[in-house]
Amino acid sequence: MVKKFIIGIDLGGTNLKCALLDTNLKIRAKNSFSTRSFNNKPKLIVGIVGIINSFIFNHGLARSSILGVGLGLPGPIDTFGGIVHFFPNIKGWNNVGFKKILEKKLKLPIVIDNDANLMTLAEHRCGAAAGYKNALCLTLGTGVGGGLIINGVLFRGADNAAGEIGHLPLNENGPPCGCGSRACLESYIGNNTIIKEASKLFGRQISLEEVSRLAGHNNAKAIKFWSKVGQRLGLALSGAVNLLNLDVVVIGGGVAGAGNILFKSVKQAIWQRAMSVQAKRVKIFKAKLGVDAGLIGAGYLVKERLLK
């Protein structure tokens, strides 16, 4: 049998990652590009096509050896129709038939999906949620994204918009949220908010990495800071856990790097606020695949969709 490969693309806010995976979903090669020069729709399309073509050329691959290209994209996606509904942080994308455009230009099978879904798929298939039937995977960053595995399958909801744990309300009233509502989890623990809070708490500009480092050295302020973040995250998770009786919650993204103090506080909040059966059941794990999760997820997407 001829050896087959998959190309995975993970489009983020600041860079675009590209990887060559084998059909066992091992990353054989990867590359990263700044998205700064792809600042409008035609440029982004030309950019992605160029990156994939040169990736194929540089690795001396025959087009026939490529099973497909999977793309994880930062916004709501109609994965079966191959349509980008919109990108919250990239202008000019409104119901774009992106799959068709790329297939025409690349002459390769294309599959697209939301990036949080692909991270979830990867963490479930070979990461921290492996072996569990019902899982919620979160990425903590500027936004708080999430994806759901229900009965072993990625659950998309009616419009492929399921998993929005970042927009569970934590209070009847509270700070405005980017989604148009208020008091959502994201409005309390999104990076922008907590960086501001940390800087206020420490009386100077401070990065979250430094607050994590300080917490690791038992700095009382830093510990209190991450405990509060964990408490709020844990409260939202209590709601999700009561509603879904999940086996496991996987927490990834930059903020997850805060480590033990954050996780301890999340678990304590769930213990206090979720129902006993649900709280006893659910495991809280740190994501295992780190920055590669989206690329590996893109690989699984291609494999599970195209290799029947």
Add this chain to the structure above:
Amino acid sequence: MVKKFIIGIDLGGTNLKCALLDTNLKIRAKNSFSTRSFNNKPKLIVGIVGIINSFIFNHGLARSSILGVGLGLPGPIDTFGGIVHFFPNIKGWNNVGFKKILEKKLKLPIVIDNDANLMTLAEHRCGAAAGYKNALCLTLGTGVGGGLIINGVLFRGADNAAGEIGHLPLNENGPPCGCGSRACLESYIGNNTIIKEASKLFGRQISLEEVSRLAGHNNAKAIKFWSKVGQRLGLALSGAVNLLNLDVVVIGGGVAGAGNILFKSVKQAIWQRAMSVQAKRVKIFKAKLGVDAGLIGAGYLVKERLLK
């Protein structure tokens, strides 16, 4: 072919309902009994066995014509193991192998499940949620119970405890809840709480039915009262809808009788607090099957589990 029947049982806090259903899930006969005299475990078992036996006798049924008996029970149930974990409001039930006990005494196939799950099953198969893939069904009463349909199938979660929409936290802090947490939806809109609030608001003992009637006659206080209940319910539903991108939410139980004012306020809250894609998608319906939902659900449970 010999005509087959199903017996459905719905055990509630104040009464036990028993119905004879045909395999098209039409109720052919039903009966209701006070549970007051079944105040301990042996009495409840003997009571249920007696009721089923006399029901069979009174309707002149051959035991061989009965496909099975389905029971909806008020607590967490291991439906596949046939075990009652416990009943929150009936003492002395702790990991009871109820299915086995009944099968031995009745010589009939027995299936047991949680009552909110059966209401959900019925509303999905032939009620307000019929034809939708992803649904949340609620019963508003002393407790706020719920059940989930995911991809057309009753979703049970790891311990058959999924669907607990009544225990979504509405605030970081708030009134204590029966589940041991605080600020849960149920602690704000459970019957006991809102009856007290209504009586305070009107300066006298008042029933929820009367408040509904007054609201129907445009009484400003009554309208404000139901709007507030709807707003809180809508806030919890916004969280569920963002997380699950549901097609439909079905609201049943006594409080649902408040009618238009309640539903209008629920929809408004979802419109304000849920994300636009999810809010646009979800339909909010009143339950269709009323007090028979549990019995019809018990029928579906038997049919879907035993008639392969």
